[in-house]
Amino acid sequence: MSQPRVVVVGGGVVGTACALAIARRGIGVELREANGALALMASGTNSGILHTGFDSKPGELETALILRAAELRPAVLETLGVPFVRCGAVMAGDGAALAENARANGVEVELGEDGTLVVPGEGITDPVAFTLALGAAAVAHGASIKFGARVDRPVNADIIINAAGLGAAAVARLHGDAAYDIHPRKGEFLVFDVPPPERILLPVPTAVTKGVLVFPTLDGRTVAGPTAVDLDYADWTVRPEARGEILEKAVAMYPALDGAEPAFAYAGLRPTGRRGVNYVVERSVVEPRLIHAAAIRSTGLTASLGIAERVVELAGLADREEAPLLAGAPPKAAGGPWWRRTADRLGLS
Ligand SMILES: Cc1cc2nc3c(=O)[nH]c(=O)nc-3n(C[C@H](O)[C@H](O)[C@H](O)COP(=O)(O)OP(=O)(O)OC[C@H]3O[C@@H](n4cnc5c(N)ncnc54)[C@H](O)[C@@H]3O)c2cc1C
Secondary structure (H helix, E strand, C coil): CCCCEEECCCCHHHHHHHHHHHHHCCCEEEEEECCCCCCCCCHCCCCCCCCCCCCCCCCHHHHHHHHHHHHHHHHHHHHHCCCEEEEEEECCCHHHHHHHHHHCCCCCCCEECCCCCCCCEEEEEEEEHHHHHHHHHHHHHEEECCCCCCCCCCCCEEEEEECCCCHHHHHHHHHHCCCCCCCEEEEEEECHHHHHHCCEEECCCCCCCCCEEEECCCCCCCEEEEECCCCCCCCCCCCCCCHHHHHHHHHHHHHHHHHCCCCCCCEEEEEHHHCCCCCEEEEECCCCEEEEECCCCCCCCHHHHHHHHHHHHHHEEEEEEECCCCCCHHHHHHCCCCHHHHHHCCCCC
C-alpha cells in the first residue's frame, strides 16, 4: 500500500495524538469528531496530571505506554508550547510497597522514614491546550479535522483508528467487532479559590481508582477529586452528595480546604471497559482495517503519545520517516479555564 487513506474516529487526546503521529509520517489522515470542538469529553474533564507511572503495574501495556510517553513528551510539550509544571506529588501513608513498584518501573521516588512517598516527576498541564495543540500540529502536517462528524456507519478507508472514547464500542460494532463494551465511570471534582498546595497530594490508590487527590491548577486554583461512580449512560452532572464525599477525604489531606466553599464543580466520564478490560490498543480480529485505541480509562492524557506510537506500529507505518514537529503556540480554548469548558458547553454551570 503506497499511500493508505486513514480515518481517525474521535477528537480526544488519543485521537489527536494518533492523527499527529500519522500525519508526521507523511500519510493523509482525516479525523472525524462528533462534537463541534476537540477535547470536550474525557480529555477535557480530567485531573490534568501527567503521571510518571510510579504506581502502575509493571509489565502491563498501560504501564509500558505511560513510560514510553514520558520519553516522547518533553520535546512535544516544548515544541508545541503546551504548559506543564513539574510540581511533584506526595503520598502520605505506607509508601514502601509503591516505592518498590516505582523502582520496578524505573521511576524516581523518595521514601521518607515515616513512609511518605515523594514522586518528583509528577506534574500538571492544561489537558485542553494539550489536545488542541496535538490537533493543530496534526493539521500543520496535513491532517484534516471534521467537526459534527459522528461516525454512524462503517468507515470507508484503508485504516480506521477507533479512538472514540465512550463511543468506541459502538464504532467497533459498526465494523462487525463486538469484542468489548465501554461504560462511563464518572469522576466529580470541586474547584476552590484557595491557594493551592505546592505538590499534588495523593491518597494510597486502589485497584479501581487513584482515589481523591488534591492538586493545583496552572491558574492558581485548588481542585479536589475525582470520585468514581460507575454508570450505564452518560450523565455529566455532579451529584449533590459528591461534595461531602470529596471534602471528607480532601480536608484530611489539605486542611486549608476546611470550611471552604467550592467555586465550581465539574464531572468527567472515564471510558471504562466492562469486565476489567483496559487499554484495548490492537488490531481488530474481525476487521483488519480497524485498529482500536479504546478503553483508555484513567491515564490517557499521560500515555497518549505512547498509544499513538503503538497505533502507528499496528498500522504498519512505523518504518516511514517521521517529520520534525512544527513549532507553534497552541491555540487558546475560548471560554475560560479548561476545567469549566465542558460543563459550560453542556449548560451545567
Ligand atoms: C475524572 C477523570 C480524571 C482523569 N485524570 C487523568 C489524569 O490526571 N491524567 C491522565 O493521564 N488521564 C486522566 N484521565 C484519563 C483521560 O482523561 C482519558 O484516558 C483520556 O482523555 C481518553 O481520551 P480519549 O481520546 O480516548 O477519549 P475522549 O477524550 O472521550 O475522546 C473521544 C472522542 O470521540 C468522540 N466520539 C465518540 N463517538 C464518536 C463517533 N461515533 N464519531 C465521531 N466521534 C466520536 C467524542 O465526542 C470524543 O471527543 C482522567 C479521566 C477522567 C474522566
